[in-house]
Amino acid sequence: MAIGAKRLVVGAHYGLRDWIAQRLTAVILAAYALFFILYLIVVRAGAPVGYDEWAGMFAPNWMKVLTFIAILALLYHAWIGMRDVWMDYVRPTGIRLGLLLLTVLWLVYCAIYAAQTLWSV
Amino acid sequence: MANETASAKVRPQFRNLSLAQITSYRLPAAGIVSILHRVSGVLLFLMLPLLLWLFDISLRSEGTFERLRGIAGNFFVKLVLLAAAWAILHHLVAGIRYLALDLHVGIEKEPSRKSAVAVFVISVPLALLAAIWLFGAI
Numbered sequence: 532m533a534i535g536a537k538r539l540v541v542g543a544h545y546g547l548r549d550w551i552a553q554r555l556t557a558v559i560l561a562a563y564a565l566f567f568i569l570y571l572i573v574v575r576a577g578a579p580v581g582y583d584e585w586a587g588m589f590a591p592n593w594m595k596v597l598t599f600i601a602i603l604a605l606l607y608h609a610w611i612g613m614r615d616v617w618m619d620y621v622r623p624t625g626i627r628l629g630l631l632l633l634t635v636l637w638l639v640y641c642a643i644y645a646a647q648t649l650w651s652v
Numbered sequence: 653m654a655n656e657t658a659s660a661k662v663r664p665q666f667r668n669l670s671l672a673q674i675t676s677y678r679l680p681a682a683g684i685v686s687i688l689h690r691v692s693g694v695l696l697f698l699m700l701p702l703l704l705w706l707f708d709i710s711l712r713s714e715g716t717f718e719r720l721r722g723i724a725g726n727f728f729v730k731l732v733l734l735a736a737a738w739a740i741l742h743h744l745v746a747g748i749r750y751l752a753l754d755l756h757v758g759i760e761k762e763p764s765r766k767s768a769v770a771v772f773v774i775s776v777p778l779a780l781l782a783a784i785w786l787f788g789a790i
Binding site for chain 1: 690694701705
């Protein structure tokens with residue numbers, strides 16, 4: 532049932548959106564993985580990677596932003612996946628809500644931690 | 653009359669799988685790929701803070717980078733890293749298969765069976781390479 536032109540108030544319409552988002556974030560992650568391997572090969576150029584080369588990879592701002600986008604994609608991807616797992620295996624509403632809440636907190640913590648790491652280099 | 657006797661027969665009932673049945677239930681290759689996709693995903697979700705912590709100390713300073721070499725030299729840490737490597741590889745390769753299936757590529761019975769087997773043919777040797785890379789230096 533629609534209220535006004537845009538707002539849907541009934542039904543699981545988030546299903547298709549999340550289904551697409553899960554695949555879109557998967558593509559972002561696969562692309563980042565491929566990019567990262569190529570970047571590592573370029574930086575490495577046959578020599579072992581020491582601290583300076585490793586930290587140097589994450590020094591440019593575009594690399595921080597790109598990596599953080601990949602991490603946000605990972606967290607949204609993980610959220611949809613874990614939500615599906617809890618919905619499949621945990622029936623009691625209270626426990627399921629608790630697990631969903633813990634999952635969100637866990638993932639938000641990871642996002643903030645990753646941001647701190649990236650912008651401290 | 654015939655209908656009445658038929659309805660009185662004890663008919664087999666197919667309920668959901670119980671936990672005790674799981675070990676005797678033979679999954680096709682695609683089923684094994686599917687459940688391992690879920691298992692590897694949950695595993696990575698649980699390992700995420702650990703992996704981010706390793707990422708953090710690898711970047712924080714030259715001192716913590718060297719400390720990481722020591723931490724990663726530990727046998728049990730190597731086992732955990734191998735589990736993470738396998739989980740990433742399986743999840744990635746199986747995920748590419750699912751993206752193809754979503755695009756209706758290889759959805760026929762035989763191609764989908766072959767691609768399920770191919771997931772293992774690709775991911776398991778790569779995981780073995782990771783194992784050699786991790787444990788080879790012992």
